[in-house]
Amino acid sequence: MLKNTNVKSVEHVVIRFSGDSGDGMQLAGNIFSNVSAGEGNQISTFPDYPAEIRAPQGTLSGVSGFQVNLGHAVHTPGDEADVLVAMNPAALKTNLKFLKSTGIIICDSDTFRPADLKKAEYTTDDPIKELGIDKRRVLLVPMTELVKRTLEGSGLDQKAMLKCKNMFALGLICWLFERPVDSVLAKLKAKFAKKPEIYEANAKVIRAGWDCGHNTHSYMPTYRVETESVEPGIYTDVNGNTATAWGLIMASEKSGRPLFLGSYPITPATDILHELAKRKDLGVKACQMEDEIAGVCSAIGASYAGHLAVTSTSGPGLALKSEAIGLAVMAELPLVVIDVQRGGPSTGLPTKTEQTDLMQALYGRNGESPICVLSAVSPTDCFHMAFEAARIAIEHMTPVILLTDAFIANGSSAWRVPEESEYPEIKVPFVTDEQLAAEWKPYKRIGENFARAWAIPGTKGAMHRVGGLEKDFETSVISNDGANHALMIETRRSKVAKIANSVPDLTIAGEKDADTILVGWGGTYGHLYTAMEELNADGNENHKVALAQFRYINPMPKNAIEDLSRFKRIIVAELNTGQFADYLQMHMPGHEILRINKVEGQPFLVKEIVDGVIKHIEQK
Amino acid sequence: MENNQNQYTPSDYKNKQSVRWCPGCGDHAILNVLHKAMAELQIPPEQTVVVSGIGCSSRLPYYMNTYGMHTIHGRAAAIATGVKTSRPDLTVWQISGDGDGLAIGGNHFIHAVRRNIDLNMLLFNNKIYGLTKGQYSPTTDRGTVTKSSPYGTTEDPFIPAELCFGARGTFFARSFDVALDTTKEVMVAAARHKGASVVEVLQNCMIFNNGAFAWFTDREERLNRTIHLRHGEKMLFGTDLDLGLVQDGFGLKAVKLGEDGYTIDDVLVHDAHCESNFLHQQLAMMDGHSLPIAIGVIRDVEAPSYETEVAKQVETVKAKKGFKNLRDMILKTTETWEVK
Numbered sequence: 008m009l010k011n012t013n014v015k016s017v018e019h020v021v022i023r024f025s026g027d028s029g030d031g032m033q034l035a036g037n038i039f040s041n042v043s044a045g046e047g048n049q050i051s052t053f054p055d056y057p058a059e060i061r062a063p064q065g066t067l068s069g070v071s072g073f074q075v076n077l078g079h080a081v082h083t084p085g086d087e088a089d090v091l092v093a094m095n096p097a098a099l100k101t102n103l104k105f106l107k108s109t110g111i112i113i114c115d116s117d118t119f120r121p122a123d124l125k126k127a128e129y130t131t132d133d134p135i136k137e138l139g140i141d142k143r144r145v146l147l148v149p150m151t152e153l154v155k156r157t158l159e160g161s162g163l164d165q166k167a168m169l170k171c172k173n174m175f176a177l178g179l180i181c182w183l184f185e186r187p188v189d190s191v192l193a194k195l196k197a198k199f200a201k202k203p204e205i206y207e208a209n210a211k212v213i214r215a216g217w218d219c220g221h222n223t224h225s226y227m228p229t230y231r232v233e234t235e236s237v238e239p240g241i242y243t244d245v246n247g248n249t250a251t252a253w254g255l256i257m258a259s260e261k262s263g264r265p266l267f268l269g270s271y272p273i274t275p276a277t278d279i280l281h282e283l284a285k286r287k288d289l290g291v292k293a294c295q296m297e298d299e300i301a302g303v304c305s306a307i308g309a310s311y312a313g314h315l316a317v318t319s320t321s322g323p324g325l326a327l328k329s330e331a332i333g334l335a336v337m338a339e340l341p342l343v344v345i346d347v348q349r350g351g352p353s354t355g356l357p358t359k360t361e362q363t364d365l366m367q368a369l370y371g372r373n374g375e376s377p378i379c380v381l382s383a384v385s386p387t388d389c390f391h392m393a394f395e396a397a398r399i400a401i402e403h404m405t406p407v408i409l410l411t412d413a414f415i416a417n418g419s420s421a422w423r424v425p426e427e428s429e430y431p432e433i434k435v436p437f438v439t440d441e442q443l444a445a446e447w448k449p450y451k452r453i454g455e456n457f458a459r460a461w462a463i464p465g466t467k468g469a470m471h472r473v474g475g476l477e478k479d480f481e482t483s484v485i486s487n488d489g490a491n492h493a494l495m496i497e498t499r500r501s502k503v504a505k506i507a508n509s510v511p512d513l514t515i516a517g518e519k520d521a522d523t524i525l526v527g528w529g530g531t532y533g534h535l536y537t538a539m540e541e542l543n544a545d546g547n548e549n550h551k552v553a554l555a556q557f558r559y560i561n562p563m564p565k566n567a568i569e570d571l572s573r574f575k576r577i578i579v580a581e582l583n584t585g586q587f588a589d590y591l592q593m594h595m596p597g598h599e600i601l602r603i604n605k606v607e608g609q610p611f612l613v614k615e616i617v618d619g620v621i622k623h624i625e626q627k
Numbered sequence: 628m629e630n631n632q633n634q635y636t637p638s639d640y641k642n643k644q645s646v647r648w649c650p651g652c653g654d655h656a657i658l659n660v661l662h663k664a665m666a667e668l669q670i671p672p673e674q675t676v677v678v679s680g681i682g683c684s685s686r687l688p689y690y691m692n693t694y695g696m697h698t699i700h701g702r703a704a705a706i707a708t709g710v711k712t713s714r715p716d717l718t719v720w721q722i723s724g725d726g727d728g729l730a731i732g733g734n735h736f737i738h739a740v741r742r743n744i745d746l747n748m749l750l751f752n753n754k755i756y757g758l759t760k761g762q763y764s765p766t767t768d769r770g771t772v773t774k775s776s777p778y779g780t781t782e783d784p785f786i787p788a789e790l791c792f793g794a795r796g797t798f799f800a801r802s803f804d805v806a807l808d809t810t811k812e813v814m815v816a817a818a819r820h821k822g823a824s825v826v827e828v829l830q831n832c833m834i835f836n837n838g839a840f841a842w843f844t845d846r847e848e849r850l851n852r853t854i855h856l857r858h859g860e861k862m863l864f865g866t867d868l869d870l871g872l873v874q875d876g877f878g879l880k881a882v883k884l885g886e887d888g889y890t891i892d893d894v895l896v897h898d899a900h901c902e903s904n905f906l907h908q909q910l911a912m913m914d915g916h917s918l919p920i921a922i923g924v925i926r927d928v929e930a931p932s933y934e935t936e937v938a939k940q941v942e943t944v945k946a947k948k949g950f951k952n953l954r955d956m957i958l959k960t961t962e963t964w965e966v967k
Binding site: 241245253256260291292296298304307310425465469470474475 | 672678689691694702707708712714735940947948950952953957963966
């Protein structure tokens with residue numbers, strides 16, 4: 008029996024919902040997260056779903072999970088869960104490893120029938136015992152039966168009834184965490200606005216779940232999670248892909264350039280296409296093309312025609328687009344390429360997260376083909392960095408690759424909806440009448456950033472041809488001259504290098520005077536930040552660290568190398584075998600770049616980073 | 628309007644660059660005709676975009692005084708799709724050769740046609756790769772000896788019209804390089820057709836496939852080996868226009884008027900606007916042996932064009948939802964909460 012009967016006050020708590028991929032665990036998890044955010048908790052969520060859309064029911068491969076961390080100072084979805092909801096024995100088996108040794112398990116005991124156990128590859132009839140779980144940590148609830156009883160006489164058939172099981176679990180969790188059922192019902196009502204009978208059934212089941220906790224399990228500890236004061240404003244819950252799409256729309260509004268997306272479905276980037284397809288209501292043209300190449304090519308066409316042009320993809324798609332991106336480099340057209348990284352190579356681990364496309368983004372094209380590469384550090388940062396990618400692309404007339412990853416693309420956090428005035432106008436380098444009246448050439452450099460002017464079809468007197476062939480620096484006419492080619496290569500290189508003048512400095516967080524700096528890039532920020540906090544709080548003077556998370560990778564912020572050089576020990580932690588570390592090493596030949604690497608398709612655990620840093624510190 | 632009728636002359640569409648195709652190449656003639664066709668259409672050069680891929684014919688945009696893109700191999704149709712979808716106000720021409728358009732770019736070709744996006748797609752078909760110096764292409768006849776098929780090819784070619792109809796094309800026309808008037812006629816018709824217009828121009832490569840079409844394009848043979856189809860007119864051909872096409876069961880047959888009891892009344896009247904492409908396909912497949920090769924506009928039917936439908940949908944949804952901007956949309960469509 009679980010002994011504590013009082014309310015536990017905690018800084019943050021991690022809950023993991025797991026079940027069959029058709030069990031509605033993502034929905035239950037999402038609603039719970041949003042309600043918690045509304046209560047003033049910080050949230051960070053991470054859906055962990057299988058590559059198969061509907062693997063055989065009840066099997067180990069069909070288990071889908073949703074983890075949420077909520078409370079105060081939350082930067083990651085949490086290493087391990089405090090509470091695990093397992094809707095069947097397969098979910099219990101595959102998710103146990105994500106649970107703290109002291110964590111609580113809530114199970115549907117009606118799914119422990121011999122057939123279920125066999126599908127989940129148990130060899131005995133007692134899964135709890137077989138997995139070596141302390142019985143006192145488990146709350147077995149006959150959910151299936153209770154749901155059926157709750158919905159008796161509702162007119163729903165058995166199948167429809169069982170679909171409500173996720174809401175029973177949600178009700179139970181709401182009781183455990185003192186979440187107001189009314190807020191849950193409000194969200195559910197909005198979701199099922201067009202199906203009132205489904206709403207009614209689900210609402211009944213949620214209440215039944217709550218009552219079940221309240222009436223029969225009052226010996227369980229309930230949690231009161233700390234809230235915190237955040238910047239005033241209007242908040243919503245947003246995942247990285249949606250935030251990316253919205254950041255692009257903001258850039259479109261701030262540049263006055265209509266938004267065009269050419270894309271092709273690919274996990275885990277497709278939600279960007281979905282969101283922008285919906286945003287025809289804001290004038291966005293989102294086109295699903297016949298393949299990845301057509302996706303980027305249509306965007307290049309739209310860019311030439313004067314749009315803010317974007318293509319969204321993941322690693323395999325980026326590989327297919329590389330020749331066309333080279334054309335955008337050569338034609339000097341603004342183009343935003345979003346790569347939501349996943350496990351590779353080849354098809355790899357399509358639904359899992361990795362940071363393994365950095366080298367591809369930096370160098371994966373033929374010829375000397377420099378490109379601006381950015382990364383987003385969190386779900387909500389995707390908004391800002393998508394805006395930045397578009398701003399740089401337009402103001403510098405260049406393609407930009409923005410690297411996000413499956414972890415931040417699918418993960419979500421509470422996000423303050425920015426006011427219109429918070430983002431700057433993007434200055435579009437349209438060709439001017441003065442330039443046209445003088446000796447204008449399509450590839451003539453204008454201004455300090457070396458960009459060329461954007462002459463959009465329809466502009467009188469600016470008819471010009473662009474293309475993949477080399478052209479003369481002075482006349483813009485195609486040229487095979489060797490010396491001119493060298494000059495043009497240098498011009499394109501320095502054009503990208505000059506982007507550094509318009510990006511913010513790299514910020515150093517944590518103990519700025521420490522000997523050690525932990526360095527990361529992209530979506531690992533939350534884990535690195537939490538690791539940094541833990542290391543600085545562990546009382547060991549030697550463990551003190553600073554943290555630098557790169558968002559601007561090529562070019563790097565101007566202060567980056569100098570500021571990093573001050574540290575005795577530079578440790579790069581990343582979800583690959585050392586791509587950024589190698590890149591940094593190239594820029595810092597006099598320093599030894601230490602590494603912490605992981606390529607398991609899963610985000611870091613904070614513990615892995617903490618241990619890795621301590622190991623490096625102890626070695627040198 | 629009267630004043631503007633001849634605002635633009637062919638030279639307004641032509642730029643000063645020296646044309647670098649081989650002397651005698653069929654592309655020279657097609658380029659000149661294109662300048663003339665554009666002048667006939669009177670669409671301002673700044674409203675015109677010419678997009679090409681890679682290959683001999685794809686050099687064409689450099690010789691135009693319009694907006695233009697010389698892109699990468701095979702991708703002209705996809706890039707042109709982006710230009711036209713984003714800017715339906717522009718007139719977009721897409722230039723591809725048989726390798727560019729039907730081999731490496733085959734996928735984009737069929738999808739542009741299927742989508743019925745309003746592109747004027749000129750397919751320069753010389754049945755050979757010229758720029759890479761003489762390999763067989765997807766339109767090269769079986770058995771042809773080329774540098775990459777020294778013992779003759781062992782595969783059958785695409786018939787571009789068949790691909791076009793297979794992709795549910797709404798416009799197909801054919802001409803050949805030395806038939807200047809016909810080429811201009813079909814280019815103008817293609818531009819006026821709202822939707823994907825495929826124009827196949829058979830074009831002689833002096834260097835690697837010289838004379839491939841001479842057997843029907845030479846002046847003596849031309850009138851007997853080809854038939855110029857015009858909508859609403861009898862399908863007549865021959866030096867004295869005394870030969871005609873008649874229906875023969877499920878197929879077509881060439882007959883001589885006055886022989887075997889055939890009169891002018893038996894000769895089919897061309898209907899380019901017929902919804903069914905059955906007969907259009909029969910006509911396009913005629914190979915110049917028992918039946919003459921069809922030139923002119925073979926199919927020209929109306930259907931919704933992609934970029935118009937996209938733009939319409941955007942306007943409808945925008946008007947219906949009425950969001951002021953991104954923030955307004957977020958506040959109205961997502962669950963939000965206020966922190967004070």
